[in-house]
Amino acid sequence: MSRPLLELKDLKVHYPIHGGVFLKRIGEVKAVDGVSLEIREGETLGLVGESGCGKTTLGKAVMRLLKITGGSILFRRKDGTVQDLARLSRGEMRPIRAEIQMIYQDPYSSLNPRWSVGDIVAEPLTVHEPELGLKERDDRVAWLLEKVGLTPEQAFRYPHEFSGGQRQRVGIARSLATRPRLLVADEPVSALDVSIQAQVINLMMDLQEEFGLTYLFIAHDLSVVEHISHRIAVMYLGNLVEYGPAGEVYRNPVHPYTKALLSAVPLPDPDLDRPERIRLEGEIPSPLNKPSGCPFRTRCPIAKPSCAEEVPALLEVSTDHFAACPLA
């Protein structure tokens, strides 16, 4: 088992809510509420959950694009030192951003329409490697474009001349420019058509193999996540509810929420004899007033009164497979 590249310890991100005449603080949204997990070098950790579960906030927190409320983000640098990103200032964070990059969901809004594709891909280099000469930079851009399946000539074109899948390739080339080791990909294929989705997934897997990349792959599509991930973490209302090897979580889910989530995934096979779908009652509660204790208890088919008492801890249910439910 390879060592962790990134380790989150009891990470908390709470957004204050202001209201009233004097905009006093009247509450908070606990978007990420005490998440601990590790991402190992060279693996893909899939982070799944429904809207509002905190998965995007978690990704942004790792990039330090948000104010961290509590906990630590331990990142192993290129030189082997481990730093807690949660405690770094903006200035101290800057060199680390070369090592952690992000791939965004929407290939339309994440590329500046007035810049040529070459300029877009080169931008991280002007920030992180300003010593590069013009020629070297152009060579790097050409090389990057080839790596993601585009041609060096396309550096002179503009985003509107590209299809959605090609734009996502540009976004990936940009994120690879500074030779990062960790890539946070937030719904990187959900805006793409099915036939294009597979191309981008394959590309990401090829690049991982070639460069030894580590991915935090955030998505709501469980079929895609199961395919690309080595391990899967399932979030619900700001908490991690289950966490383990992808095949294991998919085939032997333990937490009642994971079970319900998986049983709701439609599969493209009308002949499939699937067990009765687990119907969840109601909808996800607002993260503004989370239920006490287990966040899932209001919709859980096996909840007991004791579930309201405290947030259940993650327990190891089989090797490397954890679930936060004492009843399962």
Next chain:
Amino acid sequence: MNPHEESDEERVLLEVRDLKTWFDVEGRTAKAVDGVSFRIRENEVFGLVGESGSGKSVTSLSILRLIPDPPGRIVGGEILFRGKDLLKLSWSEMRKIRGNRISMIFQEPMTALNPVFTIGFQLTEALRRHAGMSKEQARDRAAEMLELVGIPDGGRRLKNFPHQFSGGMRQRAMIAMALSLEPDLLIADEPTTALDVTIQAQILELMLEVRKKTGNSSILLITHDLAVVAETCRRVAVMYGGKIQEIADVGPLFRAPLHPYTRGLLLSLPRPDKEKPPRLSTIPGIVPSILDMPKGCKFATRCPERTERCDLEEPELREIEPGRYCRCHLVEPLPVGERKGGGE
């Protein structure tokens, strides 16, 4: 799947024949829908799948004659609804059909509902206009419909505005609205695409369930999601490049797709329930621009099995075996139930 014994003719509810809907784009013609034909029978859930730009939504808007003109126009074809051509109706006749005999659910329930009117007003509007109900009757019926779609305390909820509902509840309200007049046909355009997977499962199940409890409407489900089709539809048409490429019952289509495009699409889906391949199979290239479609087969530029003929000559949509149609030179009809083939 139960085979359909009755003859098709008797049970056809909607027949689209050679529909052509074109758009003027900067002086050029975009043939968004270019010769689409299919039939939906009574009491049938029919899926229309395709990727962005395939023409599936334009097809559905054409059925209700909601294509903005200009830039769009229906340049040809017939849309026979219970034998009557909708394209020949006057606007007032058409208005009697919309929301009454044919209703529609859209992808984004927030934009489909008017934010400044209460849910109750929007639910009762159609009941009063089309069914001639009094205010009280309409309100009772609307409250009943809300309960039917799983929104408890429907009577009180009628006073709410759309923003007071969650995304899933809004889509439930849309279903209540669409089915309250027991239409013959419900067109659902990506009804669950904006929803989470557990809510998607609830909504799809609800749509099928409420349909049974109301008028057994037929459903035209428009989606990009093949898995949703597999779980809800009985028959399915696959669109690409403004044309239907394959029509079949859901079972045979997923078991043994005939058209190379359908096959490619199915193979490119990750299948968590199966042994994991090292790489996903892909369809190479990108969808050609609608302004610049290939002359021959629309899929030829990306087809792994393309021949010279495919570039030159557009194949016809031919019946390959009873109830099964495919638009491909390489798929020959079975000798039984023979039709005019193209050459060889």
